Amino acid sequence: xxxxxxxxxxxxxxxxxxxxxxxxxxxxxxxxxxxxxxxxxxxxxxxxxxxxxxxxxxxxxxxxxxxxxxxxxxxxxxxxxxxxxxxxxxxxxxxxxxxxxxxxxxxxxxxxxxxxxxxxxxxxxxxxxxxxxxxxxxxxxxxxxxxxxxxxxxxxxxxxxxxxxxxxxxxxxxxxxxxxxxxxxxxxxxxxxxxxxxxxxxxxxxxxxx
Amino acid sequence: xxxxxxxxxxxxxxxxxxxxxxxxxxxxxxxxxxxxxxxxxxxxxxxxxxxxxxxxxxxxxxxxxxxxxxxxxxxxxxxxxxxxxxxxxxxxxxxxxxxxxxxxxxxxxxxxxxxxxxxxxxxxxxxxxxxxxxxxxxxxxxxxxxxxxxxxxxxxxxxxxxxxxxxxxxxxxxxxxxxxxxxxxxxxxxxxxxxxxxxxxxxxxxxxxxxxxxxxxxxxxxxxxxxxxxxxxxxxxxxxxxxxxxxxxxxxxxxxxxxxxxxxxxxxxxxxxxxx
Numbered sequence: 001x002x003x004x005x006x007x008x009x010x011x012x013x014x015x016x017x018x019x020x021x022x023x024x025x026x027x028x029x030x031x032x033x034x035x036x037x038x039x040x041x042x043x044x045x046x047x048x049x050x051x052x053x054x055x056x057x058x059x060x061x062x063x064x065x066x067x068x069x070x071x072x073x074x075x076x077x078x079x080x081x082x083x084x085x086x087x088x089x090x091x092x093x094x095x096x097x098x099x100x101x102x103x104x105x106x107x108x109x110x111x112x113x114x115x116x117x118x119x120x121x122x123x124x125x126x127x128x129x130x131x132x133x134x135x136x137x138x139x140x141x142x143x144x145x146x147x148x149x150x151x152x153x154x155x156x157x158x159x160x161x162x163x164x165x166x167x168x169x170x171x172x173x174x175x176x177x178x179x180x181x182x183x184x185x186x187x188x189x190x191x192x193x194x195x196x197x198x199x200x201x202x203x204x205x206x207x208x209x210x
Numbered sequence: 211x212x213x214x215x216x217x218x219x220x221x222x223x224x225x226x227x228x229x230x231x232x233x234x235x236x237x238x239x240x241x242x243x244x245x246x247x248x249x250x251x252x253x254x255x256x257x258x259x260x261x262x263x264x265x266x267x268x269x270x271x272x273x274x275x276x277x278x279x280x281x282x283x284x285x286x287x288x289x290x291x292x293x294x295x296x297x298x299x300x301x302x303x304x305x306x307x308x309x310x311x312x313x314x315x316x317x318x319x320x321x322x323x324x325x326x327x328x329x330x331x332x333x334x335x336x337x338x339x340x341x342x343x344x345x346x347x348x349x350x351x352x353x354x355x356x357x358x359x360x361x362x363x364x365x366x367x368x369x370x371x372x373x374x375x376x377x378x379x380x381x382x383x384x385x386x387x388x389x390x391x392x393x394x395x396x397x398x399x400x401x402x403x404x405x406x407x408x409x410x411x412x413x414x415x416x417x418x419x420x421x422x423x424x425x426x427x428x429x430x431x432x433x434x435x436x437x438x439x440x441x442x443x444x445x446x447x448x449x450x451x452x453x454x455x456x457x458x459x460x461x462x463x464x465x466x467x468x469x470x471x472x473x474x475x476x477x478x479x480x481x482x483x484x485x486x
Contacts, residue, residue, distance in 0.1 A: 038285040041285075042282070042285055046278070046281070050278075053269045053273070053274055054267075054268045054269050057267055057268065057273065058269075061267035062267070071269075071273050074269065074277070075276055078277045078281065079280060079284060080321075080324055082281055082284065083321050083324065084321075084324060084328060087328065103327070139259055142259035142263055143259070143263050144263070148265070149265050152264065163264070167260070167261035168261070168264060173227045185347050188219075188221055188222040188225075188227065191221050192218075192220070195253075195257055198260065199256060199260075202260070
């Protein structure tokens with residue numbers, strides 16, 4: 001942790017050669033005094049939130065459907081989180097971080113006009129062809145991770161995120177409501193719709209394969 | 211509980227997110243209804259299998275390093291800026307503006323925006339519950355809980371009488387308002403008695419009427435001056451709630467009778483009270 005800072009000190013002292021020596025002394029002393037509390041804050045921030053890096057990355061990856069965007073968003077979310085870490089007094093660091101990751105992801109989705117926030121789902125296309133596929137057949141294919149990934153990626157963002165939060169992070173309805181900023185009463189119905197759509201998408205894909 | 215309600219609640223049951231009473235009701239229904247039981251089991255095994263097989267995207271190791279070094283850059287930036295402000299004339303070397311990934315906006319603006327968003331979230335959380343859209347939902351939960359408790363705890367009535375002229379004077383001595391207590395026995399809703407309760411942060415009167423084997427808890431408290439004449443029906447956990455307001459009082463009827471019976475009850479109640 002101290003290494004990059006020392007390297008910068010060394011770098012700067014070159015630039016000060018022409019400046020009055022006394023100024024150089026004051027500047028260095030100020031920096032060392034001020035760095036100390038921030039380093040402590042950074043350490044406690046990293047201890048609290050870096051363990052949730054996988055969860056943050058997974059959520060961003062499902063929302064953005066793109067590895068590079070996901071990494072950029074997660075990095076930015078960590079910076080945002082660090083800046084407001086002083087105001088965070090909760091105990092649920094993961095939910096807090098995921099809220100920031102989600103908001104940052106939506107900012108990028110909106111900017112790219114890639115927002116399928118609300119369910120603008122083509123019911124016509126997805127309503128055909130899956131009636132003949134029985135639940136048992138879907139169950140046979142349910143270990144096909146690639147098939148599930150494709151079906152998940154077809155869903156609108158609000159469904160992708162709620163499925164990832166519940167199935168993969170195992171979050172409670174209350175936590176999901178906090179992260180996605182919807183009323184707690186809506187979580188169950190949205191989750192039910194998301195699961196029904198996922199089943200439908202899987203059935204459609206399996207039906208096409210036949 | 212019927213099949214439609216059971217289907218609606220299936221995901222909540224699957225996730226173990228229902229309250230104990232609803233949980234029992236749905237379990238009872240699944241025991242009684244082989245179709246729903248089969249649908250539930252299929253749904254459960256499918257959802258679990260899909261959930262287990264959904265790919266999890268772990269963060270690559272270089273992302274952790276990227277984040278850690280960007281955080282270190284971040285704290286290295288902060289004191290430099292402060293010093294630069296103090297010693298502007300002597301400090302000629304320019305630092306590159308901190309880059310951002312999304313907007314190309316300097317970080318302090320994003321921080322400012324984030325601060326506003328956080329302030330808004332906090333403010334929203336501080337708004338009292340009744341101002342929010344789920345206020346009704348919250349009250350509905352209280353009403354159902356109170357209704358269920360009254361049947362469960364053998365405390366249906368404080369004053370048990372089918373005579374309105376016994377119930378009303380008793381109530382008048384207990385609370386500072388005098389709700390109407392009509393006799394609806396000829397309409398098929400005999401009066402059972404009255405009770406005091408506490409709801410929505412205030413003492414309320416509960417009038418208990420009977421419909422065949424079912425009980426109706428009618429919660430009454432004075433209406434606020436800005437009350438509207440809206441009627442609201444909520445169905446929840448197999449219970450029906452019906453809300454209406456007249457010039458003096460707020461009414462919430464809670465029962466497990468069907469919605470039509472409850473509507474009839476309301477009409478009869480209103481017909482009787484307007485006559486007085």
